[in-house]
Amino acid sequence: MTTPSLRRELGLFSATVIVVSGIIGSGIFFTPSEVARQLGDARWILAVWAVGGLVALAGALTYAELGAMSPGAGGAYVYIRDAFGRLPAFLYGWMLLTLIATGATAAVGVSFGNYVLRLFDVTSHAGSMAIAVGTIVILTTTNCLGIKPGAIVQNALTIAKTLALSLLIAGGLLLWVRLGNAPPVSTAPLPRESLIAGLSAAFVPVLFTIGGWQQMNMVAGEIRDPQRGIPRALIFGIAIVITIYLGANAVYLRALGRDGLAASSAVAADTVARMAGPIGATFITATITVSVLGFLNVVILTTPRVFYAMAQDGVFLSAAARVHPVTGAPVISIIVMGAWSILLLLITGGDIGALLSGVVFADWIFFGLGAASLIALRTSRPDATRPYRVPGYPYVPLLFVLAACIGIMSSFVSSLRTSLLGTAILVVGVVLFLIAQRIGNRESGNGNRDEGLGLPMGGSEAANNVQWKARFPIPDSRFPITATSPLATPHPPLPRFAGLPAPDAKAQFGALPRRRPRPPGLEAVPRPSPKLPIPEGARLAVSPKMDPVPATNRLLSRSLVPHRS
Numbered sequence: 001m002t003t004p005s006l007r008r009e010l011g012l013f014s015a016t017v018i019v020v021s022g023i024i025g026s027g028i029f030f031t032p033s034e035v036a037r038q039l040g041d042a043r044w045i046l047a048v049w050a051v052g053g054l055v056a057l058a059g060a061l062t063y064a065e066l067g068a069m070s071p072g073a074g075g076a077y078v079y080i081r082d083a084f085g086r087l088p089a090f091l092y093g094w095m096l097l098t099l100i101a102t103g104a105t106a107a108v109g110v111s112f113g114n115y116v117l118r119l120f121d122v123t124s125h126a127g128s129m130a131i132a133v134g135t136i137v138i139l140t141t142t143n144c145l146g147i148k149p150g151a152i153v154q155n156a157l158t159i160a161k162t163l164a165l166s167l168l169i170a171g172g173l174l175l176w177v178r179l180g181n182a183p184p185v186s187t188a189p190l191p192r193e194s195l196i197a198g199l200s201a202a203f204v205p206v207l208f209t210i211g212g213w214q215q216m217n218m219v220a221g222e223i224r225d226p227q228r229g230i231p232r233a234l235i236f237g238i239a240i241v242i243t244i245y246l247g248a249n250a251v252y253l254r255a256l257g258r259d260g261l262a263a264s265s266a267v268a269a270d271t272v273a274r275m276a277g278p279i280g281a282t283f284i285t286a287t288i289t290v291s292v293l294g295f296l297n298v299v300i301l302t303t304p305r306v307f308y309a310m311a312q313d314g315v316f317l318s319a320a321a322r323v324h325p326v327t328g329a330p331v332i333s334i335i336v337m338g339a340w341s342i343l344l345l346l347i348t349g350g351d352i353g354a355l356l357s358g359v360v361f362a363d364w365i366f367f368g369l370g371a372a373s374l375i376a377l378r379t380s381r382p383d384a385t386r387p388y389r390v391p392g393y394p395y396v397p398l399l400f401v402l403a404a405c406i407g408i409m410s411s412f413v414s415s416l417r418t419s420l421l422g423t424a425i426l427v428v429g430v431v432l433f434l435i436a437q438r439i440g441n442r443e444s445g446n447g448n449r450d451e452g453l454g455l456p457m458g459g460s461e462a463a464n465n466v467q468w469k470a471r472f473p474i475p476d477s478r479f480p481i482t483a484t485s486p487l488a489t490p491h492p493p494l495p496r497f498a499g500l501p502a503p504d505a506k507a508q509f510g511a512l513p514r515r516r517p518r519p520p521g522l523e524a525v526p527r528p529s530p531k532l533p534i535p536e537g538a539r540l541a542v543s544p545k546m547d548p549v550p551a552t553n554r555l556l557s558r559s560l561v562p563h564r565s
Contacts, residue, residue, distance in 0.1 A: 006073055006308075007147065007328040010223045012232055014151045015216055018298055019237025021158040022215035023056075024165070025295035026111060028245060029268040029288050031205040032252050036262040038202035039195075042253045045261075048199065049249055052206035053242035059400040060213050060238045061390045062371045064231035067217045068388040069377070071226030073330075074309030075217035075302075076370035083373030083380070086315060087433055092366040093310045094429035099344075099422070100363050101303040102337060106345035108296045109136050115289040119282070129349075133342055135293070139300045140338030146327035147222045150301045157294035164287035165244050168272065172251030175275050204410040207403060208360065210245070211367070212295075213237060218302040227387035300341075304333035315436070361411035362422045368404025371397050 010018075032045075039045050066079045081089035096102075112135055113128030143150040216223075216233055223229045248268075252261050255271040264270045268288070272280030304320075308330040311321035320333040374397050377384065390396050412419045 015233035022212035027209035038198040060234040067230035073221035083376035105341035161291040169247035307333040
């Protein structure tokens with residue numbers, strides 16, 4: 001019986017929608033005021049957003065090559081594992097599970113509940129909590145039905161919030177002349193020292209607002225024609241977001257001016273209220289509600305694929321690697337994601353904003369580490385198939401890694417106490433990994449690393465076999481060979497042959513050259529020789545039970561037998 005696997009049911013449009021929705025959450029409605037507080041000129045404000053867009057594009061191009069090279073589920077987890085080993089990759093998944101993804105789901109769920117109640121002029125923390133729990137349950141159930149239902153919901157939500165933002169920008173442009181008495185968009189220029197400090201401080205919220213496009217790489221195993229679809233979806237999605245962000249900031253500046261933008265706590269609401277009056281407040285609240293819901297769904301849709309990939313490697317619950325035979329979804333991984341998010345929500349009482357800010361720096365560590373894996377893989381696997389290559393290598397990935405380092409340092413300095421808490425969670429992850437590896441070593445009897453392949457050993461036997469066969473796929477059925485066919489896979493070394501051709505080979509293929517008799521006591525094991533021709537039409541038989549076992553570095557056994565057509 002064939003084991004169910006993920007289905008490639010996402011097209012280019014759905015993949016692009018995931019990119020757009022993963023970036024556009026609620027940040028664009030609030031962070032522009034923080035950027036304006038640091039800078040005194042509209043040109044610098046727009047320039048910072050433009051540079052942020054270029055950084056996002058550099059990261060997207062980098063992840064496009066990685067996604068096209070490894071078009072499977074898991075995203076950055078797979079790239080970090082292949083480049084740096086299983087410990088950093090496990091820590092990435094550990095942080096996603098314990099806080100980054102599940103904490104974001106809980107926090108965004110509460111935010112969604114607040115906006116829903118605001119539409120009805122109601123304020124209730126308990127009501128927001130109830131709405132958050134119910135929404136997480138509904139979205140978790142929807143995504144358990146398969147990637148298609150989840151993608152349909154995601155497409156509808158993303159189209160709605162993109163149209164709403166486009167309407168906001170279009171309305172601002174149409175009323176550009178009407179706002180002739182708008183506040184000035186610039187104030188006195190800042191001194192050079194203050195400008196440099198302001199640019200550095202303003203860059204941090206921009207980086208946080210443009211993040212999220214990597215969510216699409218997590219579902220790469222379910223995208224049709226991933227070698228072409230992944231790069232296109234990333235580039236198209238980033239282009240759409242940059243256009244929307246620059247247009248929205250231009251409208252904010254025109255409607256409120258620099259000083260009004262810096263003083264506003266609800267930028268989008270104040271802008272729409274100036275353009276459309278009180279009715280604009282309801283419109284923008286509904287827009288933010290839909291946008292937040294779309295971001296919430298995309299996190300629940302994509303992140304469980306990382307846990308699925310971890311389970312396949314033997315570093316997560318083995319049940320999480322199961323795919324439902326009907327829906328084709330990793331149901332256990334999705335349920336674990338939703339359940340832990342609700343548990344965090346209840347434990348913290350919905351007040352986890354400060355906790356999230358403490359692990360933002362950890363998120364950017366793995367963000368940058370994923371991009372750095374491209375450089376490592378270019379060095380360690382130069383001959384790997386790369387359907388797409390990032391232009392401007394190595395400067396483009398290095399630009400993104402540098403931006404990630406800036407985000408890490410700025411986050412750590414601005415939130416020292418909570419950043420130390422995030423560091424403590426990372427240390428706990430290291431300890432758990434080492435304990436699990438030690439237990440696995442005792443069970444397998446070998447915790448070494450196969451230096452020839454660069455594959456980390458010491459996990460479960462099944463996990464090691466998965467990694468081996470993913471790197472060197474070996475068919476489990478007969479296939480024709482000729483005299484020019486390779487006789488062995490790259491690793492392990494040349495296999496031994498179990499026997500000579502069948503007795504009737506002489507009659508069919510002609511006389512074979514004589515072999516010198518071996519001295520008594522020596523095992524007569526024929527080996528490939530340039531003097532021993534391989535008959536045309538012979539087939540290389542590989543038994544499905546002869547899978548390579550990386551933990552023992554066992555040689556394959558193969559038999560060369562003639563095949564009669």
